Each structure stands twice: as C-alpha cells, then as structure tokens.
Amino acid sequence: MIRRPGQTLVEVLLSLAIILIGLLSLTSALINTQLTASTAVEESVAIQLGREGVEAARFIRDRNWLEREDGSGTAFNVGLESDGTIEADDYTAIYTWNPPQSNPTSAISFSFLPDTSDTSAIVYQSPIGLYRQTSSTIIPGGWTATIYSRFITLYPICSNDAGLTETVITSDAQDCVKTHSSLEIGVQVEVTVTWSSRGTSHTRVITERLYDWRYAQS
Numbered sequence: 001m002i003r004r005p006g007q008t009l010v011e012v013l014l015s016l017a018i019i020l021i022g023l024l025s026l027t028s029a030l031i032n033t034q035l036t037a038s039t040a041v042e043e044s045v046a047i048q049l050g051r052e053g054v055e056a057a058r059f060i061r062d063r064n065w066l067e068r069e070d071g072s073g074t075a076f077n078v079g080l081e082s083d084g085t086i087e088a089d090d091y092t093a094i095y096t097w098n099p100p101q102s103n104p105t106s107a108i109s110f111s112f113l114p115d116t117s118d119t120s121a122i123v124y125q126s127p128i129g130l131y132r133q134t135s136s137t138i139i140p141g142g143w144t145a146t147i148y149s150r151f152i153t154l155y156p157i158c159s160n161d162a163g164l165t166e167t168v169i170t171s172d173a174q175d176c177v178k179t180h181s182s183l184e185i186g187v188q189v190e191v192t193v194t195w196s197s198r199g200t201s202h203t204r205v206i207t208e209r210l211y212d213w214r215y216a217q218s
Helices: 007-069 176-180
Strands: 092-097 108-112 122-125 144-159 183-197 200-211
Touching (some): 007 092, 007 108, 007 183, 144 176
Antiparallel strands (some): 092 108, 092 144, 122 144, 144 183, 183 200
16 A cells, blocks of 8 residues: 555544544533532532521421420410511511520521611621521621522411411511411411522522411411
C-alpha cells in the first residue's frame, strides 16, 4: 500500500478530535453530576427546615397540653398566635430557639413579626453547623447567613359544628371567636422556605394541620 504524505497528520488530528470530544463529554457529565448533587443537598436542607417549623409548632401545642394537665388551664394555641399587642392578629412568625434556658420548655418560641420583615426570616448557621433563626437585629457571634429564608404562618382552624366543617382563616386581624363566631379547633401550619442558587430562586412550602384533639369539644 502506498502511503500519501499527510495521511499521518490527518489521522493524528482525527484522534485528537475524538479525545477532545470524549474529555468534553466527561467534563460535562461531571459538572452535571456535581450540580445535581448540590441541588439535592439544597432541597434536602430546605425540606428539613420546613419540617423543623412544623415540629416546633407541634412541640408548643403539646407543651400547652402538659401545662393544662397540671391544672394551669392553658389553651392549646398559646404561643401559636400573636397576642395582639405588637402585630394585631398577625399569623406570620419567625421560629426562634434560644437555649440554654432555666426552663427548657421555653427555649422554643415563635416571634410574630410584620410579613414584610424579610431580613428577619434569614436562616443562619451556628459555629457548630446548626441552622437557626433569630428575631433580634443583633446576630450572635460566629453565626453566618445562609442562602435560606423561612417564614412560618399559623392560620387558625375554626368550626361551629363540632368539627364537621372547617374554616381556615388566612387574613390577618381576624380570629375564630370574634370575627367568625366559632370555635378554634386547630392551627394550619404553613412553612415557606426560599433560597436563591446559581441565579435561580426556589421555594418550598410544607403545610400540616395540628388539632386540639385531646380537648375536643362537642
């Protein structure tokens, strides 16, 4: 076989092209895998922050039950709604955890703030890696702001027929007794977690209804 002058160069160029295409494909696959893993981690953190808000509300409801068992007469929704002195019947809150406390049950609370207080909704990470929020304008030393913000809205659930029908109040400055002439039988917890990553905004919402079933009235 007669070899032509330039044939080897063409073969080399073709080989290099094939290698470059393979490397580009591999690099693209690695980048996509890394982005997918990073997105999965962000989603997981957002969901856990949402679940944490629901569990905080459940803890406060159950704490009220225990206090009622001790004879204090505490209603199930104490701490789950605004007292009306700062933000009248504002249902949007920030979950705060403030340990240590002389009374550990008071370490978990909701701070009801204006709905527009986006700065207060920022989630911070403590020096030991815990995610926390604070209603204070003074950020504890060592805490760093994360990409997440979290609002918790606690809507009253009303009923005037022993729970056969339910009405969820979604407007501020209303309540079951005064504006709906009905009984408050529970609270709808709606936790909204937002974050921005790689130029894209994300929102995850977790909703759960907590009832005063232990002291249900007929």
